[in-house]
Amino acid sequence: MKTFALAGNPNSGKTTLFNALTGSTAHVGNWPGVTVDKREGVYRGGAENVKIIDLPGIYSLSPYTPEEVISRNYIVGEQPDGIINIVDATNLERNLYLTTQLLETDVPVIIALNMMDEVEKAGDKIDAATLENALGVPVVEISALRGKGIKRLMDRAVAMGKERKGSTVLQAVLERQIQTACAYYAEEDVKSPLFHALKLLERDELELARKGAREALERAAAGEDLEAVIADERYKYICGNLCGAKIKKSDDGALTKSYRIDRVLTHRVWAIPIFALVMFLIFHLTFSENLLYLNGFTDSMGWMPSLVDLGLAAEEDGAIVYNNFGVELLSVIYDGAVFSPGVMLTNFLNVFLNHITDGVLTLMERGGAAEWSTGLVGDGILGGIFAVLGFLPQILTLFLLFSILEDTGYMARIAFVLDRLFRRFGLSGRAFLPMVMGFGCSIPATINTRTLADDRERTATIRVIPFFSCGAKLPILTACGGALCALAGMNNVEAITFGMYVLGVCAAVVCVLLMRNTSMRGETPPFIMELPAYHMPGFRNLLLHLWDKAKHFIKKAFTVIFASTVIVWLFSHLDWGWHYLADDKMNESILASLGMLIQPVFTPLGFGAQLGEFGWVFAVAAITGLIAKENVIATFGTLAGCVAALGGNIGGIDVNEVIGAIDGAADVTAMVSATGITGAGILAFIAFNMTTIPCFAACATARAELAKGKFKWTLLFWLAASAVISSAVYTVGEWWWTLFIWLAASAAVTALIVLRNTGKFDVFKAFHRRRK
Amino acid sequence: MIKLLSEFTAGERGKISKVTGEGRVRRRLFDMGVTPGAELIMRKKAPFGDPIEITLRGYELTLRKTEAACVEVEVL
Numbered sequence: 044m045k046t047f048a049l050a051g052n053p054n055s056g057k058t059t060l061f062n063a064l065t066g067s068t069a070h071v072g073n074w075p076g077v078t079v080d081k082r083e084g085v086y087r088g089g090a091e092n093v094k095i096i097d098l099p100g101i102y103s104l105s106p107y108t109p110e111e112v113i114s115r116n117y118i119v120g121e122q123p124d125g126i127i128n129i130v131d132a133t134n135l136e137r138n139l140y141l142t143t144q145l146l147e148t149d150v151p152v153i154i155a156l157n158m159m160d161e162v163e164k165a166g167d168k169i170d171a172a173t174l175e176n177a178l179g180v181p182v183v184e185i186s187a188l189r190g191k192g193i194k195r196l197m198d199r200a201v202a203m204g205k206e207r208k209g210s211t212v213l214q215a216v217l218e219r220q221i222q223t224a225c226a227y228y229a230e231e232d233v234k235s236p237l238f239h240a241l242k243l244l245e246r247d248e249l250e251l252a253r254k255g256a257r258e259a260l261e262r263a264a265a266g267e268d269l270e271a272v273i274a275d276e277r278y279k280y281i282c283g284n285l286c287g288a289k290i291k292k293s294d295d296g297a298l299t300k301s302y303r304i305d306r307v308l309t310h311r312v313w314a315i316p317i318f319a320l321v322m323f324l325i326f327h328l329t330f331s332e333n334l335l336y337l338n339g340f341t342d343s344m345g346w347m348p349s350l351v352d353l354g355l356a357a358e359e360d361g362a363i364v365y366n367n368f369g370v371e372l373l374s375v376i377y378d379g380a381v382f383s384p385g386v387m388l389t390n391f392l393n394v395f396l397n398h399i400t401d402g403v404l405t406l407m408e409r410g411g412a413a414e415w416s417t418g419l420v421g422d423g424i425l426g427g428i429f430a431v432l433g434f435l436p437q438i439l440t441l442f443l444l445f446s447i448l449e450d451t452g453y454m455a456r457i458a459f460v461l462d463r464l465f466r467r468f469g470l471s472g473r474a475f476l477p478m479v480m481g482f483g484c485s486i487p488a489t490i491n492t493r494t495l496a497d498d499r500e501r502t503a504t505i506r507v508i509p510f511f512s513c514g515a516k517l518p519i520l521t522a523c524g525g526a527l528c529a530l531a532g533m534n535n536v537e538a539i540t541f542g543m544y545v546l547g548v549c550a551a552v553v554c555v556l557l558m559r560n561t562s563m564r565g566e567t568p569p570f571i572m573e574l575p576a577y578h579m580p581g582f583r584n585l586l587l588h589l590w591d592k593a594k595h596f597i598k599k600a601f602t603v604i605f606a607s608t609v610i611v612w613l614f615s616h617l618d619w620g621w622h623y624l625a626d627d628k629m630n631e632s633i634l635a636s637l638g639m640l641i642q643p644v645f646t647p648l649g650f651g652a653q654l655g656e657f658g659w660v661f662a663v664a665a666i667t668g669l670i671a672k673e674n675v676i677a678t679f680g681t682l683a684g685c686v687a688a689l690g691g692n693i694g695g696i697d698v699n700e701v702i703g704a705i706d707g708a709a710d711v712t713a714m715v716s717a718t719g720i721t722g723a724g725i726l727a728f729i730a731f732n733m734t735t736i737p738c739f740a741a742c743a744t745a746r747a748e749l750a751k752g753k754f755k756w757t758l759l760f761w762l763a764a765s766a767v768i769s770s771a772v773y774t775v776g777e778w779w780w781t782l783f784i785w786l787a788a789s790a791a792v793t794a795l796i797v798l799r800n801t802g803k804f805d806v807f808k809a810f811h812r813r814r815k
Numbered sequence: 816m817i818k819l820l821s822e823f824t825a826g827e828r829g830k831i832s833k834v835t836g837e838g839r840v841r842r843r844l845f846d847m848g849v850t851p852g853a854e855l856i857m858r859k860k861a862p863f864g865d866p867i868e869i870t871l872r873g874y875e876l877t878l879r880k881t882e883a884a885c886v887e888v889e890v891l
Binding site for chain 1: 839844845858872873879882
C-alpha cells in the first residue's frame with residue numbers, strides 16, 4: 044500500500060481533508076495547531092487503497108515547536124511515497140512558503156489547492172495551471188469541506204512517479220553557497236541532501252548539531268547571515284512568480300468579513316464583557332433549570348406552578364407520580380420553570396433510563412430471581428452505569444458549544460484578548476486552548492500542550508489541566524451540587540456548578556503562578572500567532588466530533604465503569620468470609636472495612652472521621668474515582684440502594700425517594716443524610732475530586748508528555764494541591780474566621796517567594812546555613 | 816520615516832525594513848511572513864493594550880509588543 048503524508052499550514056483544512064479522505068472522525072477546530080500528533084487512515088475511494096498520514100499543521104520545517112519536529116522527522120526521515128501539500132487558496136502567499144521548503148526534499152509532492160470556493164465567492168481567481176507550471180509539481184483544486192475534487196487529487200497523487208529530485212527557488216540567488224553545503228552533505232550520505240543543505244544555511248539547530256556542520260557552514264556562508272536572506276528570497280519568489288496566478292478583485296485595505304466581526308468581538312472595551320457573557324451563556328444553556336428566568340432568580344421568588352401544583356402529578360411517598368406518560372414527557376421541559384436545552388436532554392434520557400430499570404427489575408421479580416441478583420442488577424449495574432450515563436447529554440451539550448467556539452475561530456481571539464492576563468501568570472495566550480480543552484477531557488488537552496514552545500510552560504500547563512473540570516467530573520459537580528441544593532432548599536445548581544468551575548480555574552491560576560515563580564521559573568515564551576478567518580462551523584464536522592465523544596463515553600460506561608460498579612457492589616455485599624450480606628448489613632462488608640481504614644485521612648478535608656459510621660462511602664468514592672472520575676457518582680449510585688435499605692436506622696432518609704430515582708443527585712442526597720456531612724464537607728469533597736490526581740488514562744498521558752523524572756513530582760503536586768484546596772474550602776465553609784488564617788498563610792508564602800526571587804532573603808539557604 | 820512596529824498606532828501602514836532580535840523569535844517571525852519588504856497594516860491593540868494585531872501577506876497575525884519591537888518598519 045502506498046503511503047501519502049498530508050502536510051500544510053495550521054488551519055488550512057488539513058484535518059477536514061483527512062476526514063474526507065478516510066471517513067475518520069478526527070477532531071477539527073478553527074485554531075492553529077489542533078492536530079498535534081500524526082494520525083493514520085486509509086483512502087478507499089480509488090483503484091488501490093492508499094494509507095494517509097495526517098501530520099500536525101506547520102508554517103515551516105524549522106524545529107520551532109515539537110509539532111514541527113514531528114512533521115519534519117516524518118517527511119525527511121521516513122520518506123513517504125508522496126506529500127499531499129494542502130494549500131489554503133485564500134492565503135496563498137504564506138501557505139506557499141512551506142511549499143517552497145517541501146519542494147527541497149526528494150519526496151514527490153502534489154498540491155491540493157483548498158478553499159477554492161471561498162476564493163471564488165470573494166470574486167477572485169487562481170489559475171491552477173499557471174501555478175503547476177511555475178512549481179513543477181501537480182496542482183489540483185479541491186474543496187475539502189464539500190468533498191469536491193478529492194477523487195481527482197488522489198488519482199493524480201497515485202499516478203505520480205516514485206522519484207523526484209529536490210529543487211529550490213533559491214538556486215539563482217545562492218548558487219555558490221548551496222553548492223558548497225551540498226558538497227558537505229554528499230559525504231554525509233543523507234536522504235534529501237538539498238533540503239539539509241538549505242537548513243544548514245539557515246543555521247538550523249538540528250543541522251548544526253551534526254559533526255563538521257559548523258565548519259561546512261563557515262565554508263559556504265563565510266560568516267554571512269543567510270537566515271534573513273533565505274526567508275526573504277522565498278517570499279520574494281512567491282510574490283514574483285506564483286502569486287501572479289491569483290487575480291484579485293477586492294482591495295486588501297477593504298474591510299474583510301473577519302475584520303468587521305473583530306471590530307466587535309475584540310473591541311477594546313467590549314471584548315472582555317462579551318467573553319464573560321459567552322462563557323455564562325454556555326453554562327446557562329447547559330445546566331440551568333430556569334432558562335428564561337421567568338420564575339425569578341431563586342426558588343423563593345417562584346410564581347410559576349409546578350406540575351404537582353397544576354394537578355398533573357401527585358407526590359406519593361416522596362416520589363413524583365405523573366398522571367400519564369404525556370405529563371411525564373412535559374416534565375422533561377417544564378416543571379415550575381423552563382429548563383435549559385442541556386437539562387431537557389438529560390431529563391429525557393433519564394425518563395428513558397428509568398423505564399428500562401423499572402422494566403428489567405419487574406421482569407426479574409416476575410421470573411422469580413433471587414434477592415441478591417435483583418440487587419446486583421438494579422443497584423450494582425444499572426444504578427451505577429445509569430447514574431453516569433444520565434449526564435451524557437449535558438457533557439455533549441457543553442462539548443458542542445465549546446466546539447462551535449473553536450470551529451468559528453473565536454477561541455483564537457480569546458487567546459489574543461487574554462494574552463496580557465496570561466502573561467501575568469507567566470504563560471502565553473496559547474496556553475488557553477489546552478486549558479479550555481481540559482473542560483472536555485484532560486487527555487487531548489495534555490497532548491495539545493505540544494503547541495507550546497517552552498518546556499517549563501508546558502510542564503506547568505500539564506499540571507494544572509486537571510483543574511479544568513473535565514466532562515467526567517461534571518456528574519460529581521451536578522450530583523453533589525444538586526444534593527446541596529436539596530439540602531439547603533435552593534434551586535441554583537448551575538450557580539454551584541459554575542462556582543466550582545471558577546474555583547478550579549482560580550486554583551489553576553494560583554498554582555501556575557506558584558510554579559512559574561519557584562520550580563518552573565523561566566522567561567515568558569513568545570506569542571506570535573495567526574488569527575484565522577472566521578467561518579461557519581461545518582455541520583458534519585461538528586456531528587462527527589460529538590459522535591466521537593459520545594462513543595468514547597458510552598464505551599467507557601460499559602467497560603471500565605461497569606467493571607468498577609460490579610466490584611464495588613460485590614465488595615459491599617460480601618464480608619471477609621465471602622458470605623453474602625443483605626443491603627442493610629453494608630457496614631460489615633469488605634468495602635466498609637477498607638473504607639474505614641482510609642477514612643481518617645480525609646478528616647481535615649471534611650469527609651473523614653467526623654462523618655461517623657457511614658462516612659467511609661466518601662473515601663471509597665474518591666478512591667474509585669482514580670480509575671475513572673465517573674466512578675465517584677457511580678459508586679454512590681451502587682451504594683444508594685444499601686443506604687436506602689438502612690432507611691429506618693439513619694438520619695431521616697426517605698427510602699422511596701432513593702429507590703425511585705436513578706438521578707445521581709438523589710444518590711448523593713442519600714449519602715448526605717446517612718452520614719450527616721455538612722455543606723462545607725460536600726463542597727470540599729467536590730473540590731478534592733476536581734483537583735486531585737486525575738483518572739488513570741490522564742495520568743498515563745501526562746507521564747508520556749512530561750519530560751523524564753517530572754511525573755512523580757506532578758503526582759505529588761496533585762495530591763498536595765487537592766489536600767490544601769479542599770481543606771481550605773472545608774474549614775472556611777465551616778468556620779468563616781479561618782479565612783483569615785488562610786489569607787495570612789498565603790501572604791506569608793507570597794512574601795517568602797518574592798523575597799527569594801528578588802534575592803533579598805532565601806529561607807531555604809538560611810535554613811541550610813543554620814544546620815551547618 | 817522608520818519606527819518600531821511596537822510604536823505603531825491602529826490604522827497605520829508600513830513596509831518592513833529590518834527584523835532584529837535573535838534565535839527562535841526571529842526565526843518564527845520569518846516563518847510567519849514578517850520579512851523585510853513585506854507591507855503591513857497595524858489593526859488594533861488587545862483590550863489590555865498588548866498584544867497587537869496586524870494584517871500582513873493577506874492574513875491576520877497577532878504578536879506581543881516585545882516581539883514587535885524586533886521589527887523596524889518604514890511608515891507609508
